Amino acid sequence: MNASPADQRRLVEVAELDARIRQADHARRNPPQAARVQELLAHRQTLSQELRTRLGARDDLRTELSRIESDVAMVDARSARDADRLASSSNPKEAQGLESELASLARRKSDLEDGELEVMERLEQADAAVAEQEALISSTNSEGADLSAEAKRIVAEATAAFDAATRDRAAIASSVPAELLAYYDRLAVRSSGAALLLRRTCEGCRMVLAGTDLQVLRQAAEDQIVTCPECGCILVRGEESGL
Numbered sequence: 046m047n048a049s050p051a052d053q054r055r056l057v058e059v060a061e062l063d064a065r066i067r068q069a070d071h072a073r074r075n076p077p078q079a080a081r082v083q084e085l086l087a088h089r090q091t092l093s094q095e096l097r098t099r100l101g102a103r104d105d106l107r108t109e110l111s112r113i114e115s116d117v118a119m120v121d122a123r124s125a126r127d128a129d130r131l132a133s134s135s136n137p138k139e140a141q142g143l144e145s146e147l148a149s150l151a152r153r154k155s156d157l158e159d160g161e162l163e164v165m166e167r168l169e170q171a172d173a174a175v176a177e178q179e180a181l182i183s184s185t186n187s188e189g190a191d192l193s194a195e196a197k198r199i200v201a202e203a204t205a206a207f208d209a210a211t212r213d214r215a216a217i218a219s220s221v222p223a224e225l226l227a228y229y230d231r232l233a234v235r236s237s238g239a240a241l242l243l244r245r246t247c248e249g250c251r252m253v254l255a256g257t258d259l260q261v262l263r264q265a266a267e268d269q270i271v272t273c274p275e276c277g278c279i280l281v282r283g284e285e286s287g288l
C-alpha cells in the first residue's frame with residue numbers, strides 16, 4: 046500500500062491519540078482510590094457489627110440498672126409501710142416482726158445498692174466503648190468520603206481527557222484516506238498501529254531494528270507503507286530515522 050509521507054505522519058498522531066484514549070479510558074474506569082474505598086466499606090461493615098454488639102451490651106446494662114432501681118423502690122416502699130405500721134403498732138410481737146423485717150429490708154437495700162454501683166460502673170465503660178466505636182466509624186466514613194470525592198475528580202478529569210482525545214482523533218482521522226485508516230485500524234488491534242522509526246528504533250515496540258531490516262527500509266520508496274518486522278505496526282520514516 047502507498048501513502049504520502051504526510052498521511053503516514055498523521056497515522057502516528059492517530060496512534061498517539063489512540064494510546065491517550067486507551068489510557069484515559071482505563072483511568073476513568075479504575076480510579077486509584079477505588080480499592081481503598083472498597084476496603085473501607087468492608088471495614089465499616091465490621092465496625093458496625095461490633096457497634097451493634099456494644100450497643101446491645103449497653104442496653105442490657107441499662108435494663109439491669111432499671112431493674113435494680115425498681116427493686117430499690119419496692120424495698121423503700123415496703124420499708125416505709127413497715128415503719129408506719131411499727132409507729133402505730135401496740136402489739137409487741139407484731140412490732141418485733143416488723144423490726145426484723147425492716148432490718149432484713151435494710152440489708153437487701155444495701156446489697157441492691159452495691160449491685161447498682163457495680164452496674165453503673167460497667168455502664169460507664171459500655172458508654173465509652175460505644176463512643177469509641179462510633180468515633181472509629183465516623184473517621185472511616187470521612188476517609189471514605191474524601192477518597193470518593195478524589196476518585197470522582199480523577200474520573201471527571203479522565204473523562205474530559207478521553208472526550209478531548211476522541212474529538213482530536215476524529216478530526217485527524219477524517220483527513221486520512223479511508224483505505225489507509227482501515228489498514229491502520231487492522232494493525233492497531235495487535236500493535237500500536239503506527240509509529241515513528243527513530244534512530245533505528247521502532248517507537249511502537251522500542252526494538253532496535255537489525256541491519257538487514259534497515260536495508261529493506263532504505264530501499265523502500267518514500268510513499269511505500271512499511272511495517273515493523275518486530276511488532277507489525279506501520280513504521281513511519283523521517284529525517285531522524287537513522288537510515
Ligand SMILES: [Zn+2]
Binds near residue numbers: 249252
Ligand atoms: Zn515495532
